[in-house]
Amino acid sequence: MDTELDIQRFFQEVASICTHEQALQEERHRKGENYNLFSILNIERYELKHSALIANLLDPKGSHGCGDAFLRAFFEIALKGTAYPFEDCTLPHSYTEYYTGPIVGDTGGRIDILVKSSRYGLIIENKIYAGDQDKQLIRYDNYGKTDLQADRYLLVYLTLFGNEASKGSTAKGSAKEVDYLCLSYAEDILRWLGQCVRLADNKPLVRESLNQYIRTIKQLTYQDMNEKNIRKIIDLAVDHPEVVATLSSKRDAIAQGIREKYIFAELKEYAAKKGWLYDDSESSYNEKEPKISFRKEGWDGSIIISADSEDKKSNYGWWINLWIGIDSKVTGAKKLACLEKQSPEYPMGWEYLTTPNWYSAENFPAMKESVAEEIINKLDEIIEELGVK
Structure with a gap:
């Protein structure tokens, strides 16, 4: 079996199904069927x-x-x-x-x-x-x-x-x-x-x-694809279990690649444009919660993105239960209106991200298309409310 050739053909057929799905979505948009309050x-x-x-x-x-x-x-x-x-x-x-x-x-x-x-x-x-x-x-x-x-x-x-x-x-x-x-x-x-x-x-x-x-x-829940197209992809996967197994075995590497290409790179570029210090040195697997931080030089605090690991023995270092918050030691700091939650450790506020799991495959599309944009929008809100330019 030529696994490389099988994977190539598999992706070609999936791409064809997705192209058809995109055409259906565009037709729904034209008819106003995507209008959703x-x-x-x-x-x-x-x-x-x-x-x-x-x-x-x-x-x-x-x-x-x-x-x-x-x-x-x-x-x-x-x-x-x-x-x-x-x-x-x-x-x-x-x-x-x-x-x-x-x-x-x-x-x-x-x-x-x-x-x-x-x-x-x-x-x-x-x-x-x-x-x-x-x-x-x-x-x-x-x-x-x-x-x-x-x-x-x-x-x-x-x-x-x-x-x-x-x-x-x-x-x-x-x-x-x-x-x-x-x-x-x-x-x-x-x-x-x-x-x-x-x-x-x-x-x-x-x-x-x-x-x-x-x-x-x-x-x-990623079920807004046409049912017939979903069935075609499932049937394709059933007919090519070796390809599916190969892709599944590389899930961690795929997730890391998506994070680096579509999230970390975008955030690093954003920080550079703003003149903020950007640190993702703890973004790889380690014995602590993964973390990205943004800090304005001279400001006593950092805006961080980190994980709330529910089991420190099994998923430490995983990008799961992700949140954004302000780590600040400013005495008497008050909670920002743009952040939903507050705790003694984060008196200025924090909140979970809309896509709080950068590890599971069902979140890969959002990680590519919307996660960096969501974080950048929230960073803009925080920076504006802080008054730190």
Whole structure:
């Protein structure tokens, strides 16, 4: 077998499929089918916005006007046939950012989505870009056990692709000591929303809003390609397993090459134009979190991009759970408005990046096309608010 020739032919056929897909996308654009308010308003990157929308759909008194039909469908489809628990009781209320008390050890925090009645509680931890907090699911599980004031509860961990929670969130030394159910936007939420569209057939505003949200999720989970073209690529991969195996074995090197060519080089050029010092000496695999830093000479601080490694034994040095923040020792420094979060270590602020994983293959397109632009835009915001030219 001529592996090199097979790889060349494989890429030629994939390129042909992608060319056809691009033509379809251009036709959709011409017809206005890509018009999406969620994307225009950049809502897809904010977990709170997703939580608010899902909570409203799950609320029988939500503005959708469909009663508990969407909630029933969630139990039937997303929760895979779990018995509907609200048959013989008062319909539940839905909440976002539900406060369970100050974080103290194994208790406290804010639940992303809570649907509860006197008999049942549905606790949903919604993770799109952010990493887990320490003991986060332990705290919410303890709330369900002791403070929910309901006969039963279910703890759900919702992510883009159905990942399990980190060890630090569930219990030390155990990957899944807390009893919880993993759900994904890529499959579970999309199937549920598809049913919601059918249930809202006689409510055109609700139906079309749901269709736009479905398109948003497909973009977030890299499923916005035409189904026929997806099938062609899958069939091509099945027919050329040796090529797929060769490419898969080189994933780390491919990821590093994409980072260097499309992210690091762009950021280095940006720093040079601004007259800032740029340091990516800790960007390669090492025994610490990878890091890039930007610093204006004479300024007591740095803008850094680094990783929030959830397991320092297995993924130290990986570009996973990435965030941007300001490392500053300025006394009395205040949080910047352009950064979402704050901590004692980063009083001026920090936030997760829209593409917080520069290691997984599903993020390669974004790493090529949009990551550097996002970071540069955020750097511009930070520099402007800091007033450091």
